[in-house]
Amino acid sequence: MNKRDYYEVLGVSRESGEVEFKAAYRKMALKYHPDRNAGDKEAEEKFKEAAEAYDVLTDAEKKQLYDRFGHEGLAGSGFRGFNGFEDIFSNFGDVFEGIFGFGGGGGRTRARQGKSLRYDLELSLEDAFHGKEAEISFHRLEGCPTCQGSGAKPGTQPKTCGTCQGRGQVIRSQGFFQVSSTCPACHGQGEIISQPCPECGGGGKIRAEKDLQVKIPAGVDTGSQLRLRGEGESGENGGPPGDLFVVIHVKEHNFFAREDDNLICRIPISFVQATLGDTLAIPLLGEEDTHEFTIPKGTQPGEIIKVSGKGMTSLRGFRKRGDLYIKIEVKIPEKLNQRQTELLQEFAQTEGLTLSKKKGKGKGFWKKKEH
Ligand SMILES: [Zn+2]
Ligand SMILES: [Zn+2]
Structure with missing residues (x-):
């Protein structure tokens, strides 16, 4: 065939x-x-x-x-x-599993891996930059220490289930088929616990608090996941434990925004600084020293100054860093005093610009262009 x-x-x-x-x-x-x-x-x-x-x-x-x-x-x-x-x-x-009405459950002692767990960890941008040894605390199901996970009261033994003779499954015939389904008496365990463990009530598991030290590598970003093998819930019937996934959330910084391995900051300057040029200093992420940089004469709003190698630490490469982009925002003064107003009017005259005092009905931009 x-x-x-x-x-x-x-x-x-x-x-x-x-x-x-x-x-x-x-x-x-x-x-x-x-x-x-x-x-x-x-x-x-x-x-x-x-x-x-x-x-x-x-x-x-x-x-x-x-x-x-x-x-x-x-x-x-x-x-x-x-x-x-x-x-x-x-x-x-x-x-x-989880589908009502279908048998199957499998053999009684089938080992099954424990559930994996998720832990959400919030970090500052500085912590993400340097990496961090974080202390986390969470709850998980662990094997009961009193009965060693058997569920039976210490000193007693679970009895073999009489309904399925310990197989965990019952078989019924249906036409040509033999269909096996989970034993209703022992719920597939193959054993009946007559005297349950007082600590776990016979389930074999207890909910316990667990503290862990987690090493967060430098350069992690929101959505980064660390997998800690075997730190999830304990397995069934001798199966391995699940894993713990630590999911990183990096908080917003009040000065730096992050785009992959690059950092972006916005620097507001006055139109005078933009026009005449200036030298400024800004703090750098993860460094003691400030960074001095020059705003050239005639800088336009939105211009970007790149500072190589002063961005975020990269998760991909040892001691590699992204770049820093300084975005210039030019502020127009909302209020001027008398003296400043006079100076600017004088400045306007040097440009051959006469300003209309009338509100709303100024001479149009297009009209001026015609001359
Ligand atoms: Zn127990
Ligand atoms: Zn049974």
């Missing part, structure tokens, strides 16, 4: 990743699920085909073989698909 291409089976492109594979498989598996297609041979084949494709594409080693040599490559390595539904459910039961 000719086997179909695994990517085609799932309806995904060759460039897709694990997330797409899982979404596609979930969709197919639900569509062709034996609970929905009792007695349908074709659905059964499709269901198995999708499981096999998903199995291969999400296994780095098998995927590589398949990508290079196709189905033959896999057969050569001794790969065989699934035996039946039970085999599929015990491997991929988690795909059906």
Whole structure:
């Protein structure tokens, strides 16, 4: 029999990743699920085909073989698909998680990784510039220290579930199919705890506060994520713990704005400074010294002065920094005293400019141009 291409089976492109594979498989598996297609041979084949494709594409080693040599490559390595539904459910039961009415749950002792957690950390721009050793404190579910996560009162043992004989699943027949679903008596645990641990109430986990020192590298920006492996919630049935993701938020600075590794600041100057030129000093981020710079004669509003290498520290390169851009804003005085008014009127005369006193009905800009 000719086997179909695994990517085609799932309806995904060759460039897709694990997330797409899982979404596609979930969709197919639900569509062709034996609970929905009792007695349908074709659905059964499709269901198995999708499981096999998903199995291969999400296994780095098998995927590589398949990508290079196709189905033959896999057969050569001794790969065989699934035996039946039970085999599929015990491997991929988690795909059906959270969907009401579908069994699957998997074997009773299936290890599962703990949940990953997110911690939002706010930093000042200065902290982001220098990097920082941050102290964070958060809550997570941890294995109960009193019962070592078993849920049973110390000195007692959980009993094997009589309904499923410890398998965690019950199997019922439906036409040609045998459909397994989570045991209702033990909720898939395979064991019944008759005397629960007083500390965790039998759940095997407690909510605990955790303090951690986190090293924040210089140059982080809003949206940067640090992954602390194994610092999330503890796993199920001996599975590994989840991870902790620290998500960075950099607060707005009152002088510097940031664009990637560059910094931008706005300097308001008077029209006199812009006209005659001047020398000014501004503070620099992360430095003691101020930076002196010259405003050339005749500087226009909005002109930008670039200061190389005085921007933000870069997350990408050691001791590399972006640039600083000084944006010049020219302020027009809103009020003048008598003397200043006279001086400016005199200045206007030197330019051959006569100013109309009439409000609203001045001579138009265009008219003046005609001469
Ligand atoms: Zn406990
Ligand atoms: Zn049971």
